[in-house]
Amino acid sequence: LNNTNLFTVNASVMMDVQQPRIVVVGAGVAGLGAAIKLKELGFTDVTVVEAADTVGGRVAKANIGKAWVDTGAQYIHGSSEENLFYCLFKKYGFLSQIPDEGNSVFYRHDGRKVDTEFAQRVYEKGESIIRYRGNNTGGSLGEHFAEKAHGVIEASQADEKTVVQGVLALVGKDYLLSIAASDLHGVSADSWQYYINMGDDLNVEGFMFQVVEKLAENFPKERLLLNKAVRKIEWDGSFPDTKGLEYPVRVVCEDGAEILADHVIVTVSLGCLKAKAANLFNPSLPAEKKEVIEKLSFGNLAKIFLEYEEAFWEKNVSCISFIWDNDSVASAPPSQTEWLKHLSQFTVMKPEERFGNILIGWCPGDVADLIETMAEKELASAITEHIRMFTGNPNIPPPKSIMCTQWRKNNFMRGSYTFLPVGVDGKVMDVLAEPLVATKNPNKDLQVLFAGEATIKTLYGTVQGSIISGHREAERLAQRYGRTAPPAVHCESHT
Ligand SMILES: Cc1cc2nc3c(=O)[nH]c(=O)nc-3n(C[C@H](O)[C@H](O)[C@H](O)COP(=O)(O)OP(=O)(O)OC[C@H]3O[C@@H](n4cnc5c(N)ncnc54)[C@H](O)[C@@H]3O)c2cc1C
DSSP: OOHHHHHHHHHHHHHHHHOOOEEEEOOBHHHHHHHHHHHHTTOOOEEEEOSSSSSBTTSOEEEETTEEEESSOOEEESOSTTOHHHHHHHHTTOGGGOOOOOEEEEEETTSOEEOHHHHHHHHHHHHHHHSOOOSSOOOBHHHHHHHHHHHHHHHSOGGGHHHHHHHHHHHHHHHHHHHTOSOGGGBBTTTTTTOOOOSOEEEOTTTHHHHHHHHHTTSOGGGEEOSOOEEEEEOSSOEEOTTSOEESEEEEETTSOEEEESEEEEOOOHHHHHHHHHHHEESOOOHHHHHHHHHSEEOOEEEEEEEESSOSSOTTEEEEEEEOTTOOTTOOOOOGGGGGGGOOEEEEOSOHHHHOEEEEEEEEHHHHHHHHTSOHHHHHHHHHHHHHHHHTOTTOOOOSEEEEOOTTTOTTTSSSOEEOBTTOOTTHHHHHHSOOOOSSOTTSOOOEEEOSGGGOTTTTTSHHHHHHHHHHHHHHHHHHTTOOOOOOOSGGGOO
């Protein structure tokens, strides 16, 4: 061998060692984040396997009226340069297209409008109480909010008490929307103790799916296998390929395809893990991981899109809220007949030139589950009566079209996002994020890794949490193979 040949041989041996075969299960934000980061880190043998016929997962779109709308995530939680998603919006040039927020209007159930300034003042007071970061209190957010809200109601003037109570109840309901839960009494008061607050929310309706589609362009299409559901992940094994090479992991798909791998990054939702983990993994998951999957809650959020021929709201209005008298401030779950009590917020899709006249009605938890089972006609007529009653306008026509999301029914989501029930510490998400430990061949480590919104206690339930969790697992593998990535610290360095 001359020197050149020696170099070639060594280089090819290096390639084998340095190029492990990696499979990413799921092409949601976490899966795409992991796959793109792996590519950036120089891993070339990466395949993404996705059950749906499109990328994005819980960032999804549907066509209603004149435009495509976001049926999943639509807010950047924390609009600052610390937030990777905010940076993506900036990079792809969408930020400048986001319209300004308009005004809110508040109606009582007898059709009277509440003075907006007054309602907003009470609302902000309620928000400051509910945005509470308990540390190891072990209590419920419902208890905390009910107690503090009671103080505010007591301190208000006698003739204002009813409305103050109604507005505070609305704050509780709106908060349930952000948690996707049914009852604040079931939510941990310590939910946000590890959470990173990156700033105010920004409504990016109609752009979130576009950003994720752009993001997906950074990964080769031929390595992204759509319509390919994974049925089984066999790990801690030794599976030979046709060339006799041994792999520790075998990913078996519903269509019978088998993909051998050194590492698999699992990004399926907590809802899917709850429903399917027992059959998905062989050997099965360790007891502590199973326990965490059971303990964490996976909520639901329904978005009901209502398209109207003409707007019945004023041009500058962006949110219409309904206030009930004598409503309970921490909102126990309503009975089947009272579900409309939880349909108290409608946001207006803006601008009208782009979307037409569309409202989004929002429902959390059990009510969202119930709504998913209702026929569109039944839903449209109940909502029309509801809106007529609150606005005091019996002439509001039914919507010309209606569409309701179906996140709980979706076999590959099983709900919307994770929340912490009372008594569960966010640290359990670290356990969910732990890679599985191989026993038969400890040299073949990091066989099964986990990413996704439920694996990140500092940003769960968000798109930025998902992408960061994907990066985290890509970087875990990079470290294993002695590769380093420059730290991304500001917008310009995020991709
Ligand atoms: C209605 C709604 C509103 C939301 N609003 C916001 C918001 O405003 N702001 C925000 O930041 N976040 C919001 N979220 C949360 C956010 O969308 C999620 O946190 C995030 O998109 C989750 O990404 P992920 O990659 O972790 O999981 P997913 O998006 O669930 O990705 C997992 C992927 O795995 C695939 N999969 C599942 N099982 C299999 C299988 N067996 N084989 C192959 N593939 C499989 C799924 O099809 C999916 O594409 C919202 C979510 C919903 C549902």
